[in-house]
Amino acid sequence: MSGEGRRQEIRNLLQVRPLSVTELAERYDVSESTIRRDLTRLSESGEIVRTYGGALSSGGEEQTLLERESVARAEKSSIARAAEAHVKDCRLILLDAGTTAGALASRLATHHQLAVATPGLTSVGILAGMPGIELIVLGGAVRPTSLGMIGPLAESAVARLTADAVFLGADGVVAGRGICEAQPEQASLKQLMVERSAAAYVLVHAEKLGRESSHWWTTFTRPWTLITDASATEAQLAPFRADPLCTVELADAFG
Missing domain, CATH: 3.40.50.1360 (Rossmann fold)
Structure with a gap:
């Protein structure tokens, strides 16, 4: 999978729930440093919010109970x-x-x-x-x-x-x-x-x-x-x- 394709998937995944760097690295079988670079690019564009050890969507509706x-x-x-x-x-x-x-x-x-x-x-x-x-x-x-x-x-x-x-x-x-x-x-x-x-x-x-x-x-x-x-x-x-x-x-x- 290309880097852009992976980042697009990450955007979609984060709409469902926050994810950690470790989870994403295991999912895509890449290094954690690669995932951190992906998250940095996505956060710079305002599409996600970085957290300690991971990220979450910057938009979307609040989760229901x-x-x-x-x-x-x-x-x-x-x-x-x-x-x-x-x-x-x-x-x-x-x-x-x-x-x-x-x-x-x-x-x-x-x-x-x-x-x-x-x-x-x-x-x-x-x-x-x-x-x-x-x-x-x-x-x-x-x-x-x-x-x-x-x-x-x-x-x-x-x-x-x-x-x-x-x-x-x-x-x-x-x-x-x-x-x-x-x-x-x-x-x-x-x-x-x-x-x-x-x-x-x-x-x-x-x-x-x-x-x-x-x-x-x-x-x-x-x-x-x-x-x-x-x-x-x-x-x-x-x-x-x-x-x-x-x-x-x-x-x-x-x-």
Whole structure:
């Protein structure tokens, strides 16, 4: 295959999901340096966005919840297992919308004497009616892509409580900068959730490390914990380890 043909295929593949340099090199049986040159050319033309260790599409529609559920299922499960350990001494937590948060909600369903406040309809469906859970729904306008609620109604509810911890998902996370989202209302709600919580945890699988494709940011001005899966490379993790506010926790893939 010619270089141009390979780059065209890479463009199409990245429309489906982000890919790493290693994955692409194995797929096309070429060196990683060749793939890096391909990605550099594509990023220079604005067709893709480079991330630590790979790339993602710079355009296209936001993935639906169903599409996200099929991505990195094992990794999200391991992250949820690691995050659950931080719920042990909590009485009230804030739980974000999204598929990784939903994986954590499934693990919380058997907990007792725990209040969970969430804008995520996925987590609401999992936790509603669980005898040991006091479920607080942060109502607002529903985003069809994530089934998460946003806007002034959700923010007003968050402003009236304090939580022991918040567990956040994200489109991407960048050391020293924070987490990014597709809409300003999402970033605004997450910022308030952080401010109203004693501890903050960001739950993202490795492909989202260093990703900054979305335009709206939630920042951290005090300590927070990044929980990611064991496939994260040291190159991806190094900026977070160097961030004095960030504690890095790798989820054990084998539980």
